[in-house]
Amino acid sequence: MLVPLDGSELAEKSLPYLRLLAPIEQLLVELVLVKESADDRASRDDLSAYLTKQAEGLWTSSGIRARPKVRDGIPYLAILDEAEDESVIMIVATTHGSTGPTKSRVGSVADKVLRGAPCPTLIIGPACPPAPQSLERILVPLDGSPLAEIALPVADLLAEKLGARIELIRVVESQLDATGPQEEELSFKRVEAIANSYLREAASKLLTTQADCVVRRGLPSDALLEEFRQHPTGIVVMSSHGGHGFLTYALGSVTDRVVPGPLPVLVIRPGGYKRLERLVHD
16 A cells, blocks of 8 residues: 655544555555655655654554655656556545645645546545544445446455445435425435435445445535534545546546545545455455
C-alpha cells in the first residue's frame, strides 16, 4: 500500500487506518514523501529520518512493515508514478488540509491523485473520526448501474478479510408527477419496492457475506451523507464516474461530495480494482 506523507499531522491521520487493513494480506507499506526542487523546508536526510521514524512506529504499534522513500518532483505526479507499480494495490491518503503555514501539502495533492490513480484509493477526510480498533461495517452506495456495482467484489473482499458486514444503500426520489402528499408517498413506496428488489439481487452476487439492504429517500449525496452522519462507523466503498483524459477527469458528482464526509471512502475507478482480483479469488 502506498501512503503519501508530508510531515503534517493531517497526513499522518492515515497511518492508524493501516491497522484496519493489515489482515488483507502480508501488508507492506511504502511511505513516500515528495521533495519539490524549490522546497528548502528540510534536507533529504531530515525527510528520510522522518519517514524512518514513522515506519518504526508502524512496526512497533501494529507489526506492519513499512519502507521509507523520498522522491523529487511534483508531488501528485510522483505519487501517481509510484502507483504505476503493479504491486501497489491501494493508495491511502488524507485530504483537505488547514490553511496557513501548517497547511498540508498532501491534502491539496490528494484530489489530483484520486482522479488519476490506477488502483483503489482510500481517502480520509477532515471530518473522519480516528481509526477504530476494528472495521465493523462497509457501506456500498448503488445507483442501479453496472459501473456502481464494480464496488461489490472489493467490498466482498474487505468484508471477508476484515470481518465486517456490508450495507448496500440505494437512494430514490418520489416520482415528479405526484399530485399531493398521499400520491407522493404511494409513488415512493412503489419506487422503494423496486429499489429493495434491486438491492437484494445485488446482495446475491456477494460470495462471502450477507448484506443489509437500505433504501433512503432524497437527493443522492445529501441522503448518503445523512446516513453516514447517523451511523458514523465503518468505511464507504464506491465507484466513480470519469471523463476522458487525465487532466479532464472528474469524479462523479455524488462521489465528489461524499469524499470529504464523515467516513473514509475507498474510491474505485473503472478498471481500478484489477490489482485486487487475485486477492478476491484467493
